[in-house]
Amino acid sequence: MKKLAAAIAALMILLFAIPLLLVKDKTEEQREDLKQYNDIPIDVYMCDMDRVVTMDLEDYILGVVAGEMPASFHPEALKAQALAARTYTMLRMRLFGGRGCSKHQGAEICTDSTHCQAYRNPVTVKKDLDKLKEAVYGTAGEVIIYDNKLIDAVFHSTSGGKTENSEDIWSNRVPYLRSVVSQYEEHSPKYVARQEVSIDSFIDCMKKLDSGVVINKKNIKNEIEILERSEGGRITRIKVGNKVFKGMDVRNVLGLNSSNFNFDIGSSTIRFTVVGNGHGIGMSQYGADGMAKNGASYKDIVTHYYQGVDIVDINSLMK
Numbered sequence: 001m002k003k004l005a006a007a008i009a010a011l012m013i014l015l016f017a018i019p020l021l022l023v024k025d026k027t028e029e030q031r032e033d034l035k036q037y038n039d040i041p042i043d044v045y046m047c048d049m050d051r052v053v054t055m056d057l058e059d060y061i062l063g064v065v066a067g068e069m070p071a072s073f074h075p076e077a078l079k080a081q082a083l084a085a086r087t088y089t090m091l092r093m094r095l096f097g098g099r100g101c102s103k104h105q106g107a108e109i110c111t112d113s114t115h116c117q118a119y120r121n122p123v124t125v126k127k128d129l130d131k132l133k134e135a136v137y138g139t140a141g142e143v144i145i146y147d148n149k150l151i152d153a154v155f156h157s158t159s160g161g162k163t164e165n166s167e168d169i170w171s172n173r174v175p176y177l178r179s180v181v182s183q184y185e186e187h188s189p190k191y192v193a194r195q196e197v198s199i200d201s202f203i204d205c206m207k208k209l210d211s212g213v214v215i216n217k218k219n220i221k222n223e224i225e226i227l228e229r230s231e232g233g234r235i236t237r238i239k240v241g242n243k244v245f246k247g248m249d250v251r252n253v254l255g256l257n258s259s260n261f262n263f264d265i266g267s268s269t270i271r272f273t274v275v276g277n278g279h280g281i282g283m284s285q286y287g288a289d290g291m292a293k294n295g296a297s298y299k300d301i302v303t304h305y306y307q308g309v310d311i312v313d314i315n316s317l318m319k
């Protein structure tokens with residue numbers, strides 16, 4: 001009987017061990033499969049469904065490009081966006097040494113555009129879906145590196161004529177996120193925009209930033225002073241009343257398109273003239289579209305907006 005019990009126990013151990021062995025094999029297999037990009041699975045937290053969905057990396061990238069850039073843009077601009085989205089995604093994936101999405105446990109990335117990246121179900125694109133597929137599947141596996149590492153491929157809508165040095169807007173200096181001229185953006189609807197804020201709500205917003213701010217409403221014309229601008233033109237420091245704020249904080253609290261603005265104070269409102277849309281760091285999407293329409297390839301676009309980078313096949317990073 002003891003022998004039988006031992007045999008059963010051994011069998012049970014084996015039965016438990018087999019799946020474990022298979023899991024190990026699966027990981028090995030997965031790494032092998034990196035040679036066939038379409039087989040990289042990614043766990044995406046879908047905000048609208050409130051659950052994690054596993055999909056093919058390239059299918060996910062298709063949805064990101066659909067969500068982040070108008071599909072009507074030039075094919076080369078869409079390809080540049082695909083590379084930026086793929087690189088941004090892989091940098092966050094655990095398989096490539098990333099940490100996954102910090103907000104949604106078990107997910108590599110989420111579809112909340114304010115947290116990770118926007119995502120749109122590609123089938124809803126309809127008209128330009130083939131163009132989108134060509135941009136993504138046609139560049140499958142291509143990523144952007146600097147110093148042999150995946151870059152943080154940040155992008156924005158419209159720089160306003162010149163992109164920003166990373167340290168002028170955020171705190172850290174990133175060697176490939178340099179201020180570069182961004183021509184051909186004039187077709188952006190937010191290249192230059194007017195935005196109006198009432199003086200009362202302006203004061204409320206400043207108090208949200210710092211409750212200790214003292215502003216003389218009657219003399220408000222003398223209460224706002226731009227102290228410093230970045231190389232790209234965005235305001236880095238602005239004095240309001242007795243306080244000095246970061247231009248980016250003022251932009252965010254007022255809901256302005258960018259922190260590159262001028263203002264004109266009326267009797268009850270402040271009229272802002274805002275140049276560009278977004279933080280201005282990395283690739284300008286309208287700039288990418290403009291460059292493409294003027295004959296640039298996606299490689300020209302990527303190496304322009306991310307200085308000193310190389311475009312490589314993801315396999316070269318795995319070796």
Ligand SMILES: [Zn+2]
Nearest residue numbers: 101110115116
């Ligand atoms: Zn996230």
